[in-house]
Each structure stands twice: as structure tokens, then as C-alpha cells.
Amino acid sequence: MTSDICERMKKGERRAIAKAITLLESTLEADKRKSLELLEQFGKTKVKSLRIGVCGSPGVGKSSFIDVLGTSFIESGHQVAVLAVDPTSPISGGSILGDKTRMDQLANAPQAYIRPSPGGGVGGGVTVNTQEVIQALEFAGFDFVILETIGIGQSETEVATLVDTLLFLHQPESGDDLQAIKKGIIEVSDLFVVTKADGMLKTAAEFAAQQLRSVVNDPHQKIDRVFCISSTEKTGFQAVHDNLVGLLANQTAIKSKRTQQEKSLLLTRIANDFRSKLINDPTMKPLFKKYEDKLSKTSIRQTSEEFLKAIIKP
Ligand SMILES: Nc1nc2c(ncn2[C@@H]2O[C@H](COP(=O)(O)OP(=O)(O)O)[C@@H](O)[C@H]2O)c(=O)[nH]1
Ligand SMILES: [Mg+2]
Incomplete structure (x- = not known):
């Protein structure tokens, strides 16, 4: 079957x-x-693939960016899958990607698969389940798997454990000025993309890109990690495309990074599975009741410690 x-x-x-x-x-x-x-x-x-995470504030232009980038991958002979992920929410709503995908080009391409509704996260472990979904897509032949982060806040670090490279999208004059971008996001991101470099925003975008360069580029290396694009005018994409196709070619580096990620995903999986086993085990019910009744006399912390002592043998 x-x-x-x-x-x-x-x-x-x-x-x-x-x-x-x-x-x-x-x-x-x-x-x-x-x-x-x-x-x-x-x-x-054995598969050859690149997992790309795309993060940034709502409205920064993630979906529009993925539409143009994904189409450029298809034009160069690749197959592209797109998933929306919100690792911080146990029940992710499917509507964000479903209602307005802003991925019209990709949605109509036979070489693309856009996942209509993001993960259930039933029983916890959204990230771990997402990793399995990615594997399924890779098995089905998609060599570029793009994850659009729809969560706000801490989700970037979670997504970083699922992807080979994380792109941070930044909009010029968004009020999200550079000082306001959380250090954590800059640390976990690999590439930085200033969006909407067109029309009235073009100069501001170029200025924002220069500012970002001074923050994220290593002055001792010649590598530029900052890109400036316009999805509406489809400009600036060649450099992003070439960079990512270059990463795809280096499967050895990808494999070693994934080995590290799998260790942390295993720990998450064990913790989640343990939790649901505990909660769903009918023989645990009387035990829960016994410790719940103790709450009138002992603190939650104390009760929890005693409960764990009772179920885990030293
Ligand atoms: N001027 C301009 N607007 C853009 C560009 N990319 C996206 N937008 C607009 O920004 C808004 C949010 O875009 P969307 O891709 O849905 O952002 P997301 O929420 O980050 O996925 C929409 O109104 C888009 O039309 C761009 O390159 N230039
Ligand atoms: Mg979007």
C-alpha cells in the first residue's frame, strides 16, 4: 500500500x-x-536538494519574492515546492497561504507544488512533522523546497533548524529600522534580501542594503550576503538565484549541517512523543488524579517533582 x-x-x-x-x-x-x-x-x-527558509515581517514581500525566485528555478530546470510554516503555533491556520497566495506564476507551473494548508501540528511537534513533509517532497523530486515563515517573533530560530539556508527579508522604510531587527534573527540568517527596490522606494532600498552590508558582511571576506530585489519589476534576482543554485551543488556541506539539525530534532521529537504518551495513557489517569489532589497542600512545582519521581525510576 x-x-x-x-x-x-x-x-x-x-x-x-x-x-x-x-x-x-x-x-x-x-x-x-x-x-x-x-x-x-x-x-x-538519495536526493539532491536545497531547503530554503524565507523569513521577515508580514507584508515584507515574502510570497511575492518566492513567486519570482521559484519561477526562476523552474526556468533553469528545477522543481520547486513551497510550504508555509508557523512553528510557534500548534494549530497553524491554512488561510494565509490559501486565500491570497501571491504566487500566481508558481501556482500555475506544473513543476511547482504549493502546499495548500500548513501543518496541523496535532499532538505537538510541528517542526518535526515539517521535516518529514520536506522529506516527502524531496522524495517526490522537488530539489528546491522553500519554507515561508508565517509566524511572527521567535519562529526564525525554529525554521533555522529545518533549512539549509535562511533568508531574511527586509523592507526599506518599514519602520523596522536596522537597530530594531532582533540580533537573534541576524545571527541565524545566512542571506539578507532588501525587498521592493522599485519606484519611490528604490533609493531607500539601496540605502538599506548598504546599511545591512555594514552589519552582516564580514570585512575580512569578499562575500556579499546582501541582495536588493524588486518582485514587481523582477530585478536583482539573478544574484540570489545563482547563490542558491551554488549552494544546491554543494551537497556535502548540506549533509553535514543536516546531521547536526537531526540531533536537535530528535530531542524535540522524543520530548513531544513522551508528552503525548503520558497524557494519552489510560493507566496514567488515576495517577494524575492522585497528584492533582495533592495540589491543595503542595505547590505545582513540588507536585510535579513528586510525580516525576513516581514514574521515572532512578
Ligand atoms: N512595490 C513593491 N511592492 C511589493 C513587492 N513585493 C511585494 N509587494 C507588495 O507588498 C505586499 C505584501 O506582499 P507579500 O508578498 O504578500 O508579503 P508577505 O506577507 O511577506 O508574504 C503586497 O501588497 C505586494 O503587492 C515589490 O517588489 N515591490
Ligand atoms: Mg506571504
Whole structure:
């Protein structure tokens, strides 16, 4: 049954890809078994891919940027998948990508797959599930997998554990002046893109790019990590495109980074699985009740410690 799905996925059949994603996100026992079979198949298949994260404030131009960039990848013979992720929210709403994708070009390309609704996150572990969805897409032949962050705030660091390269999008004169950008975002981002470098904003965009360069470029290296683009005029994309195609070619570097990421994802997975096992285990119910009743006399912290002592053998 899963081998049939795999065969159809390899042919790029959209319905099989959607089916696999549904299985991976399901919490039903029967589906879990099938998911494990799928993941085993994915693990056996060597893929060449680049996972790109795109983050930045709402309205900065992420979807528009992905539309133009993704189309340029397709034009150079690649296959592109786009996912919206919000790792900070356990239940991500599908509407943000669904209502107005702003990815009209990509949405109509047969070489592209835009995931209609972002992950359920049922039972926790949105990030871990997302990693599996990415694997499914890679197995189905997509060599560029782009994650659009729809969360606001801490999500960038979470997305950084899922992608090979993280792009931070910045809008000129957005009030998000450079000092206001959180240090954490600059630290986890690899490339920086100033958006909307057109019309009245063009000069401001070029100025913002110069400012960013002085902050993020290493003065001892000749590498420029800052790009200035316009999605409406489709300018400035060649440099971004070439940079990312260059990264795709270096699979050795990608593999070693992913090995590190997998270690941290494993820890997250174990913690999540442990939590849901604990909560859903019927034999735990009387034990929970016993400790809940203690709350009138002891603090939550104390009760929790005693509970853990009771269930974990030293
Ligand atoms: N002038 C200009 N506007 C843009 C550009 N890219 C996006 N926009 C506009 O900015 C708004 C937000 O774009 P969107 O791609 O949905 O941003 P997201 O929320 O970051 O995904 C929309 O009104 C777009 O039309 C650009 O390159 N130039
Ligand atoms: Mg968007």
C-alpha cells in the first residue's frame, strides 16, 4: 500500500504526495505505521536538494519574492515546492497561504507544488512533522523546497533548524529600522534580501542594503550576503538565484549541517512523543488524579517533582 504511494510519488503524482503528507501528519495508530514505512523508503533514497527558509515581517514581500525566485528555478530546470510554516503555533491556520497566495506564476507551473494548508501540528511537534513533509517532497523530486515563515517573533530560530539556508527579508522604510531587527534573527540568517527596490522606494532600498552590508558582511571576506530585489519589476534576482543554485551543488556541506539539525530534532521529537504518551495513557489517569489532589497542600512545582519521581525510576 505504501509502496504504491511511493511509486506514484516518484512519478510526481500530486494526489499521492498529498496522501503521504496526510499520513505523516495523522495521529491515528494505523497511519503511524504507514508513516514509518514511508519514512523508511524516503531514507533509502538519495536526493539532491536545497531547503530554503524565507523569513521577515508580514507584508515584507515574502510570497511575492518566492513567486519570482521559484519561477526562476523552474526556468533553469528545477522543481520547486513551497510550504508555509508557523512553528510557534500548534494549530497553524491554512488561510494565509490559501486565500491570497501571491504566487500566481508558481501556482500555475506544473513543476511547482504549493502546499495548500500548513501543518496541523496535532499532538505537538510541528517542526518535526515539517521535516518529514520536506522529506516527502524531496522524495517526490522537488530539489528546491522553500519554507515561508508565517509566524511572527521567535519562529526564525525554529525554521533555522529545518533549512539549509535562511533568508531574511527586509523592507526599506518599514519602520523596522536596522537597530530594531532582533540580533537573534541576524545571527541565524545566512542571506539578507532588501525587498521592493522599485519606484519611490528604490533609493531607500539601496540605502538599506548598504546599511545591512555594514552589519552582516564580514570585512575580512569578499562575500556579499546582501541582495536588493524588486518582485514587481523582477530585478536583482539573478544574484540570489545563482547563490542558491551554488549552494544546491554543494551537497556535502548540506549533509553535514543536516546531521547536526537531526540531533536537535530528535530531542524535540522524543520530548513531544513522551508528552503525548503520558497524557494519552489510560493507566496514567488515576495517577494524575492522585497528584492533582495533592495540589491543595503542595505547590505545582513540588507536585510535579513528586510525580516525576513516581514514574521515572532512578
Ligand atoms: N512595490 C513593491 N511592492 C511589493 C513587492 N513585493 C511585494 N509587494 C507588495 O507588498 C505586499 C505584501 O506582499 P507579500 O508578498 O504578500 O508579503 P508577505 O506577507 O511577506 O508574504 C503586497 O501588497 C505586494 O503587492 C515589490 O517588489 N515591490
Ligand atoms: Mg506571504
